[in-house]
Amino acid sequence: MQDALAREFATAFEAVRGVVHLVPTRATAAEAIVRILKEAGITSAAAAALPEGLQEALVAGCGAAGIALMQPPYLAADLPLSMDGPEAGITGMAFGVAESGTMAEVCDEDSVRLVSGLPRTHIGVVFASTLVPRLVDAAAPMRAIFQQYPKNVTVSFISGPSRTGDIELILTLGVHGPEYAHAVVITEEQA
């Protein structure tokens, strides 16, 4: 079931010009991320809201590859300017929607949104085990999230790179936010 959903997710995310990487584990996810960064010639990145285990593996991988990786905690005093620097942002996702190739990022402090929103490249990490089939099915996990955060919370649905068609309807990517969007889907380990 989740395998089929992961494939459906991949098709949908790629249809909106994103790139999908299916990996079995957190460790292989870290490898995939480092490879994405290296292949794009990226030397600076920022991470936020990553699942336990992945964060550590990524620090090691980036260190070995000579990529400067910013990590939380991010202080408000340095923001938003500190996040204007990194070329890539890597964020963990709470769940995903297969039908539409959507990843849902949850945060109760906005540095996470800046990590995924300001750099030219965004890499989202989502567990296949969290994929729901259809967009309307997302109401249930959303309800759980809003209940878990009775005060402030922001959920960002992300489906591909920033796009506009405002000039002659020509599809153009990256007008403000990420021009390149990757989804790293962890297929075997559970969230």
Next chain:
Amino acid sequence: MSSPRKARLEAAIVDAIEHPKKRNSLTRCMKRGRDSRSERLATLHGGAAFRQEVKAIKTRCIEQLPELQSRFIAAAEARGCQVYLAADGAEVAEICLRIAQERAFTQVSKSKSLTTEEIELNDDLQAAGLTVIETDLGELIIQLVGDKPFHLVFPSVHKMRDEVAEIFSKETGKPVPPDVDAIMKVVREYLRPIFLNTDIGMTGANIGIAETGGIVIETNEGNGRLVSSIGKCHICVMGMEKIVDTLDDAMMMVLAHPVSASGQLPTTYVTWMGGRSPLGVDGVERESHIIILDNGRSRMREDPAMQEALRCIRCGACMNICPTYGVVGGHVFGHIYPGPIGIPWTSEVHGLETAGDFAELCISCGLCKEICPAEIDMPLMIAEVKQRDAEEHGYPATNRMLMAAESMAKLGCTTAPLANWSLRQPWMREIMDRFLGIDKRRSFPAFDGQTLNRRFRKRARKLRGAAPNAGSARKVVFFADLFVQYNRGDLGMRAIEALEAAGCEVVLPKLQGCGYPYIGYGNLNAARDAALYNLARIAPYVEQGYAVVTPEPTAAYCLKIAWPKLLPYHPHAKQVAEASHEIFEYLLAQGFEGGANALGKRYGFHCSCHQRPLGAGAGVQAWLKARGAQVEFLESGTCCGMAGTFGMKAGALGYDLANAVGEPLFELFKGSGVEAVVTESSVCAIHLRDGTGLPVLHPLELL
């Protein structure tokens, strides 16, 4: 319509017809929107069924609005937001300025918000010394040139890349090449410091959710995320009608909105804010202000004729299909809200007078209603706007005459030889053109020397009262409408004989025409009268088990859809609607197998707009195919432009606009190599004959 108004509108139409480049970019944009919508619907779970759900959700939430609004406010406050109720734009401006001044904030960056455009908030803020920058690219382009949106979803679709490049080179002081990628680079660099230095991030809200006290902001560019996360304080201006009950309701809107707009699922970014978060880990709280705008919405909610407009989720689909909007664009067909829904919304928030300035552009084809995700009956609401406007200004003389088409047809019929002769005289057509406003270039079908009812009575006398199939279980009331009644009684008789061949007993009570022109030209009271007259004479038969059958699609539309809507409390309107059928659909269901052999014939089928919700002519096409014909369904994706009698009117606001709308369809037919066009609509037939030069047949002619 007073004449300076009409003159302005006509000049704008002529101007639009003369600027094909702008028009083509708009048409392309609309077609793209429609095509990608249908592509998505083809694979979407449940296809277009989400429309019923959206309609049900919005109807329920508008009904419960006061309660939902209180719950929303309480929940948003519990999440730390400050919520305000603003009666109008002035109050919104006052609240925003107070917030800015108390904190000495000067830099406002905005993500797209039609609601703030509705109240022209930027003007007030800028007049008070604030710097306000629109960050959605399309909005930024029109802000920089002081324009208004041309299209709801693509506000700057009328600006070509060279113009855009020039706008940005003027703004940045650096040369910008007319290349889309190069322009994007400049825009990114231009906006980045604006995002980073924002004091107030201002957004609209696509949805407010009572369950969570949260708001939803949908964007494709991601500017909404940056504006709402970076700004020292966030202000959201939301129309009160945006509030829904639950997260499930909201999810349905998140699906329906982009699917209808452009076939997307969902927009690239959907931001669900529940309260405002600190910027970093140190947890310093930041402000979020939510201003709920009324500006006429409460009044709309109380107005049975207008309340449906509150269901609008601003997807823009209606303007992707509106035939006349497609020619003139949103600056002519709109005030701030463009396109079909722009007429009722303008009338409610910017005044009847302003809406009346462009309401005449609606030719009442009904296509907007068929594409709307909330199934809003725009044509009926627009008719209401026209009626209210006419109470001030009276109806334009030509429209008044065309609404009374039936009396003219009657006269034409009684004086047929003379009437037909005069209609062929150029001098007569000149007079009609100048004094009656009926275009001299338009051809007319000849009047018959006797009405269909008369032919039927004569035949009955010949049959000495022995009606065919008397006592049969299949009984039919034949609803002739004008064309077969006054112009082609012979076709009417053929239709009746076909019904009889299918074993039906046919009666022809004395009925009027369906009265749709009254809706089209905005006289709903007269439309109701026509409906009441006919229903009173049809209902007794229907009570005895008769079916109602008509050869005219618009009449079927009235019987099945418009009358029950116009007369929601009528005791028989719904029953009659259920008993009503288009003739070929009915004949087919009775197992009728007659009609001329059409083996080897190739016909192009034209479906009239009013026929679309009835099954898009499936009945007649199936019948033609069963007779051996090859049938091609040819469509431009919108109306043919004739719209009943609209295309008979003289000049720009009639014949010329009808032709500009019809041109792409004419080309399709002409290029298709079919030997004839087949359509059941008697008025579309005139337009297609004039426009394509091809023979145009009513399928009854093939019986």
